[in-house]
Structures are given as structure tokens and as C-alpha cells.
Amino acid sequence: MGRSAGVGVVVAGLVLAVGGCGGGADERTGASDDTRSAAPTPARPASGELVRWVGGMCASANAVKELRAESAEELRGIRDPDEDELSARARAVGYLAGTPTDVRSVESDLAELGASGVPAADRLRDAWQKKVGRVVARLDGVSPAVGLEQAEGSAADVDRLVQSLTPPKPDLPALTKADPRLAAAYQRAERCTPGGKPATGETSTATSEPTGPLPEAADGRNYRACSDGACEVLVTSEADITANGVSVRVSVADDHVTFRTAGTLMQLGGAGGEAGFGNELKATVVAHDEDGAVLKFANP
Known part of the structure; x- marks a missing residue:
């Protein structure tokens, strides 16, 4: 009798195990169907x-x-x-x-x-x-x-x-x-x-940046155009510019523009300003923002 009771318990356990496996298979199938029917996650907008x-x-x-x-x-x-x-x-x-x-x-x-x-x-x-x-x-x-x-x-x-x-x-x-x-x-x-304009159909959103673009520099990044002392160029970080015989290293930060020569150091902040280099050259900050600065060099 004791042996028969033991067999009964084992059989019951097997039945329960099989039932558990069957239920798990059904749940996995259902989850897979849900995944296939789910809508694709929309792409995050560009920051x-x-x-x-x-x-x-x-x-x-x-x-x-x-x-x-x-x-x-x-x-x-x-x-x-x-x-x-x-x-x-x-x-x-x-x-x-x-x-x-x-x-x-x-x-x-x-x-x-x-x-x-x-x-x-x-x-x-x-x-x-x-x-x-x-x-x-x-x-x-x-x-x-x-x-x-x-x-x-x-x-x-x-x-x-x-x-x-x-x-x-x-x-x-x-x-x-x-x-x-x-x-x-x-x-x-x-x-x-x-032309430096947003693509057709683009509209501003709440995440758009409010700042406008820098004006186009007449000579772009062609710093050789400054050799005669007259040019308008874009500097986005650092540049060595020789104008009218004066060699100037220009460094542009978010809130100021620095001009260095062999004997001078000048720093202009805010929206603009003018740096003078004796009787040979002057530099004007035409526009300046976090993207760079448009600078105009001229003979005094």
C-alpha cells in the first residue's frame, strides 16, 4: 500500500508538470504575437x-x-x-x-x-x-x-x-x-x-535653437585674402592670419574673441568691438556667437 501511494504522488506530479509546460508555451506564443503587432517605436528627434x-x-x-x-x-x-x-x-x-x-x-x-x-x-x-x-x-x-x-x-x-x-x-x-x-x-x-537655409518643409519647433546664423563672410575661410590688409573672414576656433604684414593669431570662444601678435594681446567680448594694431591694421568683430566670429580686417 505504501508503495502504491508513492506511485500515485509521482504520477500526479508529472501531470502537473506537463500542464505547466503547456501553459508556458501558450503564453510565449501570445507574447510573440503581441510583439509582431506592436507599432514601431518612433525615432527620437535630433537634439x-x-x-x-x-x-x-x-x-x-x-x-x-x-x-x-x-x-x-x-x-x-x-x-x-x-x-x-x-x-x-x-x-x-x-x-x-x-x-x-x-x-x-x-x-x-x-x-x-x-x-x-x-x-x-x-x-x-x-x-x-x-x-x-x-x-x-x-x-x-x-x-x-x-x-x-x-x-x-x-x-x-x-x-x-x-x-x-x-x-x-x-x-x-x-x-x-x-x-x-x-x-x-x-x-x-x-x-x-x-545657401545656408533649412531644408524645404522644415518648421521651427519647441526644441529648435533660437539663435540665428552668422552673416556670410565675404572671403569665407580664405585667410590668404587678408594679405593686402583688407578682408572679411570667418573664424570658428583658431586661425593664424597675416594682414598688411601683421601676423595675428585669432582665437574664438563662446563669449569673446582674442587677438595675439608678437607684442600685443587683446580680447573683445560681447556682440562686437574693434582691435587696433598700430598704424598698420585694425580688426572689427562684425558678428560673433557660439559658432564662430566674422571678422573684418582693414588698413586704418
């Missing part, structure tokens, strides 16, 4: 910080594109000058002196971007930094103090380095196709759209 980051990346990519075009044009002028021999040499020396500064400016802007929080976008920034950093390292050994007969060859070497700055793949437009947040930021970033 203001991501919009600024994407705009900065577009600005750097555009600066490289312009630099490559200007470099090719300068090299053509050096090889086939319309001026006399002395003017051609001066043009070559100016090219060899100014180009490294322009590339270092791009390097500085990329470093200032920081992390976007989107892994693929940060990998693109890192790839750009490596490319530009390698070129800067090579350009640091370039000396403008060469004879006319060597100037063309040196300029050609520099241009080859500049032309190597092609966009890493996948580039930013390609990344936007795979990430809705990047796509939304790209549409809102004014530096990423033709």
Missing part, C-alpha cells in the same frame, strides 16, 4: 547639440572642399603665371606660407567638434582627423623660403597633399540614410543645406 555638431561637420567638409579647389587654382597660376617673374615667385611663396595655416584651421575645427553621441558619426570625425592630421604633419616641414626655381615643385608637392583630403567613406550624407536622427539634424543644420 540642438546634434544639429550643431552636424553643422560643424558640414562646415569642416565644405572648408576642405573649398581649400582643394583654391589650391588647384593657385597651382595653375604658379605654373602658368600672367605676371612677371617676381610676382610669380611672390604668389608661390604666399601659397606655401598660407596653405599649412588653412589646413591647421580645419584640424582645429574638427578637434573642437568633440563627440556627437552617434557612433558612426564619431567614426567619421575620427577618420577626418587622422587624414587631416597626417597632412598637417607633412606640411609642417614645408618652408616658403625657396628660390623661384624650386617654388613650383614645392607648391606641387603641397597641392598633392591638399588633394589627398577626400571625404572618408561613408561620408555624412551616406550616414544620414541609415540614421533618422542624423537625417533630421542634417536637414536642420544650415551649414549642410545649399
